[in-house]
Amino acid sequence: MSTSTPPHIPHARDVQRAADQLWHAVTGGDEYAATEVVLRILDEGAAPESVLLDVIAPVQGRVGEEWAANRISVAQEHAATAINERAVAAVSVHPVVRTTATRGRIAVACVDGEWHALPARLLAEVLKLRGWQVDYFGAQVPTAHLIAHLHNARTDAVALSSSIATRLPTAHAAITACQAVGVPVLVGGAAFGPGGRYAVLLGADAWAANARAAADRLAQSPLPRPQPDHQQFDDLPHLADQEYTLVTRNSVTLVRTVFSVLEDAFPTMRSYSSDQRERTAEDLAHMVEFLATALYLDDEELFTGFLTWTAQILEARDVSARSLPPALKLLARELQDFPRAVRILKAATCALTTAPSTVAGTTA
Structure with a gap:
């Protein structure tokens, strides 16, 4: 009869503890500690799939949430993701997963x-x-x-x-x-x-x-x-109207045109630094890209969701989201001959200006 001690199968609280430890390792930039966490819980008897999906995956989800809330930087988010990838690699070569x-x-x-x-x-x-x-x-x-x-x-x-x-x-x-x-x-x-x-x-x-x-x-x-x-x-019969194709094809010109007149509609922009102006141009480019995707799918909720998310991201970074409704209005003016695009832009403007946030009431 064998006298060896059977392996301890971790309970849910052990898995949660490992996730907490992994979180501290990845946010601390310690890849060695991160791999030690996942290897230890594997040695203790945790199922490899559980380590991947109940330890590493939730930690990665939390990384994204913390970035969105502006509690970690883009650089920290990238570093944490890289460490999580190392943790996955460590799991993949452990003897128990062969x-x-x-x-x-x-x-x-x-x-x-x-x-x-x-x-x-x-x-x-x-x-x-x-x-x-x-x-x-x-x-x-x-x-x-x-x-x-x-x-x-x-x-x-x-x-x-x-x-x-x-x-x-x-x-x-x-x-x-x-x-x-x-x-x-x-x-x-x-x-x-x-x-x-x-x-x-x-x-x-x-x-x-x-x-x-x-x-x-x-x-x-x-x-x-x-x-x-x-x-x-x-x-996707709605693509026959060519709105998606034309917006995509002319996106650079569209962004440049709106950016050139945005400070007249949003005077605060006149005091922006060069870096702030560059970020604003990037935001406009993302807006046009998401608008094109909404046109492709004929789904205004996709664009509206992106705009409300963008407003939350800006506010989390102490950046005024009040530039968004004027930008949408200018885009609608440039695309006045595109009925689906105008409908989508108006829906997003309505969502922003009726939301219980600092964006509301800024289009008057």
Whole structure:
């Protein structure tokens, strides 16, 4: 009879304690402490999937929340993310996570232009733990390169990740291209909206709210293979008005024109430093990019949500959000011949000026 002591299986409080310790390590810039946290709880018997999704993933979510609240800087956010990536790597090479591929083959990639790779990396590691052969491509994967891989590999499904909504037109192209060569697509990430509403609109074969749900869905049953002649672009008939195309094509000119007259509509801008003026130009560029995406999807809520979020971010940084309604009004003036764009801009202006914040009542 063995006299060895069975491993201690950590309880939820142990997992939470590990998450707290990892948080202190990543915000302190200590990658060695971070890897020690995840390796220790693995040695104590924690399931590797739980370490990935109940320790590392919540800490990364908290990093984003702290950045939004202006409690950590962009540099600190990047450093924390890099350390979390090291923690994932430490988990992936631990002896207890070595598994043999007994299921099919999944390609995991971020949409072209999407730099937030950690959610996709977490999914790739979870799928490996569950017995899948995984081809992980990381951030910003050009669609042409992804399709080239599919032509040379017997891939059962593609898992596409995107956190930023402005990448949705590119995601649509990637989804359609994968389906055109007969490979189904599962999508995930904040870009696809609450409940995956944009995943449905863009014709994805499946959507998952997180890595655990994605792995569960892939284990449940194979995603049906689309027909080789599958096309999805016809499902967006509103694109026929060319508003999305024209706004995208003329975005630089549009930003430059609005910026040149914004200080007349918002006199406070005249006292801005060169750095503040540069940030304002960047905000305008983001506004136009999100407007174009809203036109692509024909969804004003996407743009309205972005503007209210932007106002919150500015206020958290002690920057007045009162420049937003005048900027929206100027954009509407420039796009007066674009009825969908004007409707979206007016909805966002209404949302800002009726919100219980310092933005309200500033357009008079």
